[in-house]
Amino acid sequence: MHDLTLCVKRPEVSHDGFASLATPTYRASTIVFESAEAYANRSKRGPDGYTYGLHGTPTSRTLEASITALEQGLRTVLVPSGQAAITVVFLSVLMPGDTVLIPDSAYPPVAGFCENYLKPRGIAFSVYDPMIGAGIADLIDDTVKLIWTESPGSTTMEVQDIPAIVAAAKARGILTGCDNTWATPLYFKPLAHDMDFSSMALTKYVGGHSDLLMGSIAVKDIALHKKLKDTMRMIGMGVSPDDCALALRGMETMGVRLAHSGRVALNFAKRMAERVPAELVLHPALPGAAGHAEFERDFAGASGVFSLVIPPHAEAALPALLTAAQTFSIGASWGGTHSLLAPMTITRATDLAAHTGTILRINVGLEDESDLWADLEPIVDAVAKAPAAAKSA
Numbered sequence: 001m002h003d004l005t006l007c008v009k010r011p012e013v014s015h016d017g018f019a020s021l022a023t024p025t026y027r028a029s030t031i032v033f034e035s036a037e038a039y040a041n042r043s044k045r046g047p048d049g050y051t052y053g054l055h056g057t058p059t060s061r062t063l064e065a066s067i068t069a070l071e072q073g074l075r076t077v078l079v080p081s082g083q084a085a086i087t088v089v090f091l092s093v094l095m096p097g098d099t100v101l102i103p104d105s106a107y108p109p110v111a112g113f114c115e116n117y118l119k120p121r122g123i124a125f126s127v128y129d130p131m132i133g134a135g136i137a138d139l140i141d142d143t144v145k146l147i148w149t150e151s152p153g154s155t156t157m158e159v160q161d162i163p164a165i166v167a168a169a170k171a172r173g174i175l176t177g178c179d180n181t182w183a184t185p186l187y188f189k190p191l192a193h194d195m196d197f198s199s200m201a202l203t204k205y206v207g208g209h210s211d212l213l214m215g216s217i218a219v220k221d222i223a224l225h226k227k228l229k230d231t232m233r234m235i236g237m238g239v240s241p242d243d244c245a246l247a248l249r250g251m252e253t254m255g256v257r258l259a260h261s262g263r264v265a266l267n268f269a270k271r272m273a274e275r276v277p278a279e280l281v282l283h284p285a286l287p288g289a290a291g292h293a294e295f296e297r298d299f300a301g302a303s304g305v306f307s308l309v310i311p312p313h314a315e316a317a318l319p320a321l322l323t324a325a326q327t328f329s330i331g332a333s334w335g336g337t338h339s340l341l342a343p344m345t346i347t348r349a350t351d352l353a354a355h356t357g358t359i360l361r362i363n364v365g366l367e368d369e370s371d372l373w374a375d376l377e378p379i380v381d382a383v384a385k386a387p388a389a390a391k392s393a
């Protein structure tokens, strides 16, 4: 071979005796075939075969298989974000004329997608109270094809009665899905509760280091896996093997990160609940929290994100207290090693929600516990202080 060819073609090297604990990062757009016949028959390889880099490499398949095992599912697909994990489910199973039910506590862009993307295309949605439980049956008509859940809910932290919702859905042959980002399959397994889809923002705890964006959808039905893969192929959606390698690395430490963050977060929540009216601390493991009984019944643990309701009298003080924090950073997208504070403005479609206004979402990372509490204490003091109006009354 001539030099220019040698620059392009790679010599074979031995892999004999090479055994690494790391998953290789296989990058590919093109997949090559050993014969013209194999190339002609490539579509027969099916959703599990290798045909094009966008549709999977051994690196992405390793991450998929790892998540499938944790979720106790049959297959997992990987998408570019946690939001995409939700939208790909909706796009795969909903047709014009159908309705999807979403909880009022869902990650806010879910309602935005329903209102601004699905609705103009003839797919309806209806927002329900996350604490509805078996009462969801009353919302089911012949157009409802999917019930979405998120437990606990974003920022407001309501734990849903998943078994009751699944039972109502099964009775009518309706698909169910759960955004399982907060608990991860270490603490809750939606598929084991007979749900059809379990989605996660791998961006959060699986990635675990605030440096990647990815989502997963696990299923236990091979036909649903094909539906998801078909949608992704038609839209042209896939993930980078480099990001998959980061997610695989993150998953190796997820158990200890979650155990630590969960312990410290619950400790903080308990300390707060002693200082401020207990109903202002939104943590599912606290007695009195919305869905606390369901949490105790269905979950194996709590992760490191919870919320503090900021009453009107403390709102003015909050920006300066957040800016003054030394160890916490201000930002959304939790689940990494850095602790975060995110003031969230909550609006509700249903009038049943207990809390609207400003809610401070707290993500506990891996820094020293006393350094973190030093940042939180002045905020707790501001909330605990009696409102001025009450004092003069």
Ligand SMILES: *Cc1c(COP(=O)(O)O)cnc(C)c1O
Pocket: 080, 081, 082, 083, 084, 107, 150, 154, 179, 181, 182, 201, 202, 203, 204, 213, 214, 215, 333, 334
């Ligand atoms: C962050 C988050 C998402 C979206 O994940 P991205 O990767 O940022 O798109 C979805 N659901 C929940 C519960 C989240 O916290």
